[in-house]
Amino acid sequence: MQMKMEYGERQKYDCLLFDLDDTLYPVSAGLAAGVLNNIKDYMVEKLGIDAEKIPQLCNLLYKNYGTTMAGIRAIGYDFDYDEYHSFVHGRLPYENLKPDPVLRTLLLSLPIRKFIFTNADKIHAAKVLTKLGLEDCFEEIICFETLNPFHKSTASDDEDDIRFSSSLFTHQNQIFDIIGHVSTTSEELPKTPIVCKPSEHAIEKALNIINANPQTTLFFEDSVRNIQSGKRVGLDTVLVGTSHRCKGADYALENIHNIKEAIPELWEADNKQLSVVAYNSVAETPVTA
Numbered sequence: 001m002q003m004k005m006e007y008g009e010r011q012k013y014d015c016l017l018f019d020l021d022d023t024l025y026p027v028s029a030g031l032a033a034g035v036l037n038n039i040k041d042y043m044v045e046k047l048g049i050d051a052e053k054i055p056q057l058c059n060l061l062y063k064n065y066g067t068t069m070a071g072i073r074a075i076g077y078d079f080d081y082d083e084y085h086s087f088v089h090g091r092l093p094y095e096n097l098k099p100d101p102v103l104r105t106l107l108l109s110l111p112i113r114k115f116i117f118t119n120a121d122k123i124h125a126a127k128v129l130t131k132l133g134l135e136d137c138f139e140e141i142i143c144f145e146t147l148n149p150f151h152k153s154t155a156s157d158d159e160d161d162i163r164f165s166s167s168l169f170t171h172q173n174q175i176f177d178i179i180g181h182v183s184t185t186s187e188e189l190p191k192t193p194i195v196c197k198p199s200e201h202a203i204e205k206a207l208n209i210i211n212a213n214p215q216t217t218l219f220f221e222d223s224v225r226n227i228q229s230g231k232r233v234g235l236d237t238v239l240v241g242t243s244h245r246c247k248g249a250d251y252a253l254e255n256i257h258n259i260k261e262a263i264p265e266l267w268e269a270d271n272k273q274l275s276v277v278a279y280n281s282v283a284e285t286p287v288t289a
Helices: 031-045 051-065 068-074 081-089 101-109 122-132 159-165 178-184 200-209 224-233 256-262 264-271
Strands: 002-007 015-018 113-117 140-142 217-221 236-240 251-253 274-279
Touching: 031 051, 031 068, 031 081, 051 068, 051 178, 068 081, 081 122, 101 256, 113 200, 122 140, 200 224, 217 224, 224 236, 236 256, 251 256, 256 264
Parallel strands: 015 113, 015 217, 113 140, 217 236, 236 251
Antiparallel strands: 002 274
16 A cells, blocks of 8 residues: 545635734724824823824824824934833723633634734733733734834844934934925925834834745735735735725725634635545555545
């Protein structure tokens, strides 16, 4: 009797990358609204920005830099990143988050590597996952500190990070007037030293950290901009929070709980393994092995 190897269909995805906030739990939990209010308070109380300018300023910074934090750093404000995160996340209504046994079961049943990819800091990410009962469902958390190691005293090995962190305004007291700039000129805006979504560089960096191939990675996000950046990097994408696909989204889920009915092939991954069939050496008749 001889053994013959037969390979089934190649597994389409070998890595799942999940955004955290408003993706693993609904917007109705109220954390996003709390973050926005706390950011505005921080800008007024800690940075001394005129409260009347905050709405327009926040919109411009978010539009041009992906996060307000990245934007205020770009235009010249110097602040402690840990203090910022503590202020913005420290007063959130985490009590609104409840354990999600349905999602936990779904995640643990997935036979694929799973990672969190968030712009938030590690303390916030860990707290949210613990509240949801999902703290042991992911291999690793890619967060603000992961992508921005230069926020501490240790230098980054990433050349782009070094370049950005060393190219801040020469005069730290000079604040770039982005409101006036946008209304009067199309000249390029200053760079931010912060690496975050929706930057393609941030997504590529996250993939490198977890040693993931974009061609075999599925990216779950509630942000259309992040979805589209992920698509440009080569990821397949899942827009969470609506059943209507946007440009760049391969799938759309009204709720993360719909993942199995929308993408059942994810659970077929464990069946697409090497199969071994025993053959009779004379008649080539399959025999149970």
